[in-house]
Structures are given as structure tokens and as C-alpha cells.
Amino acid sequence: MAIMRRLIAIWDFYVDGFRSMTWGRQLWWLILLKVIILFAVLRAFFFRPTLAGKDEQQRIEYIGDQLTNNPNYKLN
Numbered sequence: 001m002a003i004m005r006r007l008i009a010i011w012d013f014y015v016d017g018f019r020s021m022t023w024g025r026q027l028w029w030l031i032l033l034k035v036i037i038l039f040a041v042l043r044a045f046f047f048r049p050t051l052a053g054k055d056e057q058q059r060i061e062y063i064g065d066q067l068t069n070n071p072n073y074k075l076n
Helices: 002-019 026-047 058-068
Strands: none
Touching: 002 026
């Protein structure tokens, strides 16, 4: 029960802080927008899905090869 009261107190602290902001609210929206755009760009151009278009057996073989033949992974 003490943990729940503490969590509620922390929640109230942050809610009260966000309510009393003037410029902070717009800045948080700007930060959130920049993070969403950043992750969308990174995902679209740098993290292409390597398993797309492969069936289940091809996926299993690809992952197995990556784990056993990749020098960046060490199995102890």
C-alpha cells in the first residue's frame, strides 16, 4: 500500500509540473515530434527488415547462420 501511495505522489508531482508549464509544453511536443521523425528516418533508411519475404525455414536458416558464423557473436 505504501508503494501505491508513493507512485500516486510521483504521478501527482509530474502532472502538477506539466500543468504549470508555459513554454515547456510546446517544447515537449517539439521534442516528441523530433524523436518520432528521427526514429522513422532511421528505421526507413538504416534498419531494413532482413527477414522480409522469406518463409519460416529460410528465416530459421538465416538466423542460425548469423548466430554461428558471425564473428561479432561469441557463444560461451
